[in-house]
Amino acid sequence: MNPRLNSPAIDADEARTRLPGLTVIDVRTPGEYAAGHLPEALNIPLHQLDRALPALRQLSGELLVVCTSGARSANACHTLAEHDIRAMTLTGGTQDWAGRGHPLDRPASGGRPVWAMERQVRLTAGTVVLAGLALGLLHPAWQLLSAGIASGLVFSALTNTCGMAALLSKLPHNRPRPADLDATLAALAQRGAGRPSVT
Template structure:
């Protein structure tokens, strides 16, 4: 297992920084961002990172680029992708969870549509539901228990590799994807 080598700031270190020279990019799903994000953060979902790479590169040339997610995994992935594209970025240790735990303020944004759970909650629900389905149908058909075994194997792999295939799949669902106008808004904010 390889630990992340992405440089990080603690919430206190980020909070003490000059906001003028710092650009904070939130790579969570749009609904997660709307529910609570660091003040001044721009929403650029992880799946849209490559789409906005030219704007991110330009913005990072003049300011320090800070990337945040819920707990740190997605921001580490984003920082690695940015580094591969020649853009220097720093993550926030513990993400918005650590920011909130430090007693620092979060802003909210309007979100069209119904409330969407945070990605980690979606993963826990989907994994649990699939395990229960495999066990329940396994009463009539023992082979159905393979579904539970498959989910368990995926969770073990997720823990060992520090990645989450289920989150990647769930991130493709319509309610976890940004609206096209949201990317236009992010593009304008990055250029501004």
């Protein structure tokens, strides 16, 4: 069994009742985070998690990691466990949280909305598959492009990872500004100041 699937988890209703005592880390892209996040959640995109490890080690209390559906947060919890940082994931992610009628915070500035990563992956994969099929009419070798995407999607489902999402997260609209991540790390350091480590 994939260890990424074994992280401790709580559902949205339990998280809501425990929220004041939790440090919530949202591992989605900044655009997804801006579209709506759990109250008091701090944004550390999954691909930037390593940079936050020292600050996360200093936290006391419980750490809840969230994403859209729970897949990226489960992967983040696995990474944290490898560094002896205890964390739990939100089952069903922000989708389930909002679906149960719990509030989401949004920045007052309300910047340009960014699609959820799963939607970005579906659009990209579908576009590449259609391009491969269309170009396959000119030369059959182009159909390998579609076959490659299909193989990647199967691998993604079997391993609960997504290489395409990792690539898309590096696009400018999905990346945090350095100042935003620095502010998040400073907020974590402030929460952990003078407290015993969770490890």
